[in-house]
Amino acid sequence: MRKMGKTGMRRGYKRVSSSHLNLITLQIQIFCVSEDDFDSEGRVEDQFDQLWDYAAELRASNPRSTVVMATEGDDGQTGRKFEKLYVCFDALRQGFLYGCRPVIGVDGCQLKGPHGGILLTAVSIDPNNNLYPLAYAVVSGETRESWQWFLELLKGDLNVVSDDTYTFISDKQKGLIPAFEPVFPSAPNRFCVRHLHNNMKTAGFRGLAFEKTLWNAARATTLHEFNFRMEEMGHLDPKTVDWLSDKPPEHWSRSHFNCFPKCDMLLNNICETFNSCILEAREKPILTMLEWIREFIMTRLSDNRDRARKKWSGKKICPRIQRIVEKNIDKAADCIPIKSDDWNYEISSYDGSRYIVNLQQHTCTCRKWDLTGIPCNHGMSAICSQSLEPEDFVNPCYSVETFLEVYKHAIFPVNGPQLWTKQVSFHPCLQILEEDQEDHQGQEELSMMNQSTKERRDREDKRNNL
Numbered sequence: 001m002r003k004m005g006k007t008g009m010r011r012g013y014k015r016v017s018s019s020h021l022n023l024i025t026l027q028i029q030i031f032c033v034s035e036d037d038f039d040s041e042g043r044v045e046d047q048f049d050q051l052w053d054y055a056a057e058l059r060a061s062n063p064r065s066t067v068v069m070a071t072e073g074d075d076g077q078t079g080r081k082f083e084k085l086y087v088c089f090d091a092l093r094q095g096f097l098y099g100c101r102p103v104i105g106v107d108g109c110q111l112k113g114p115h116g117g118i119l120l121t122a123v124s125i126d127p128n129n130n131l132y133p134l135a136y137a138v139v140s141g142e143t144r145e146s147w148q149w150f151l152e153l154l155k156g157d158l159n160v161v162s163d164d165t166y167t168f169i170s171d172k173q174k175g176l177i178p179a180f181e182p183v184f185p186s187a188p189n190r191f192c193v194r195h196l197h198n199n200m201k202t203a204g205f206r207g208l209a210f211e212k213t214l215w216n217a218a219r220a221t222t223l224h225e226f227n228f229r230m231e232e233m234g235h236l237d238p239k240t241v242d243w244l245s246d247k248p249p250e251h252w253s254r255s256h257f258n259c260f261p262k263c264d265m266l267l268n269n270i271c272e273t274f275n276s277c278i279l280e281a282r283e284k285p286i287l288t289m290l291e292w293i294r295e296f297i298m299t300r301l302s303d304n305r306d307r308a309r310k311k312w313s314g315k316k317i318c319p320r321i322q323r324i325v326e327k328n329i330d331k332a333a334d335c336i337p338i339k340s341d342d343w344n345y346e347i348s349s350y351d352g353s354r355y356i357v358n359l360q361q362h363t364c365t366c367r368k369w370d371l372t373g374i375p376c377n378h379g380m381s382a383i384c385s386q387s388l389e390p391e392d393f394v395n396p397c398y399s400v401e402t403f404l405e406v407y408k409h410a411i412f413p414v415n416g417p418q419l420w421t422k423q424v425s426f427h428p429c430l431q432i433l434e435e436d437q438e439d440h441q442g443q444e445e446l447s448m449m450n451q452s453t454k455e456r457r458d459r460e461d462k463r464n465n466l
């Protein structure tokens, strides 16, 4: 990361905010400048300098949000170097804690702006099976230290009581796995199967047969099917089984996943999708990028809230889940239900398989209902045989009511830089960091930045009284 300059502080960004407002494809009005505006190193550094004011503005406009900035070194001339910045909006935290499933995808992607660096992201999944951004950070590199710093802040934001509450999914990024050990030592970890398949190809096991068998083993929901697929793998080449032996299936096969999160995801799609949504922002200078991401998320929350209120009223479950329900109802036509009592059924299929469904416990021995919280085709067969409402058997985590609760929290608007309170010089950085940590722990706003904000508010109050 570049050093923050002390001179020429406001000139570059002032031009940005006043004359180069663009409209991006998602109809979000953002601070956006032509590349020429930031060819000069000085102007890029202006943005680093303004990060202090920006962090204070975020805290002031979005109370209880966590905005932590870390710096390093001070050569006595150019000031301290920016090291990393973490942002978790209170709106996102509240929505996640209320109704998102306890699954968190984590990823790091390269920033292509003039300053370089890496964007670390934590993304969850909302009641309509869409991505739900949770927190993000700009760091200088993807290392064990930077991941551990990110995970510790995330852990504090999520009020984690037990380490195994959340399931993480990742591509096993550099430094990430060792960082989990001290922060979430017993959290279930899933590794993206696409990433596993790429590693498999690199190890020399190439071809459609290997690929198909690996995916079948990953998609297997029962131990019996998983073992069968592994036998198939052994028939293709016994060395593949050896290669997979140090990759526990708890990390990549549904047959070994815990049913608690109600999520059977095999890919880190939520992070990949988020990274592609913000692709344009990743090429911009740091402050422009951070504002782009904030406005993207703010608009996303608002759009989702408005859409659900206007179009989903009267519906029990979210549209994408409704489509899965309808698909499983169609597939239930191939099943024959045999009733045992009011709740228990044997469900036979034309392929010769037979599973046990319990309508009271919302389970099927194929484990698909248990893993997702959505009745499988066997469950639907039993439900339809009694003319019951399928939607009544879908886990409440997919309800429109839950969706509206998740999205009822808003990221509040943020003033432009012309109204940002200028923060103190770089000298008290360490003090600010310490106060940030206290702020992060939910204590009163004591930091110097917040003091400045308080002073500004006091001045405004006085003016209003006059």
Ligand SMILES: [Zn+2]
Pocket (backbone or CB within 6 Å): 355, 364, 365, 366, 367, 368, 369, 376, 377, 378, 379
């Ligand atoms: Zn089933």
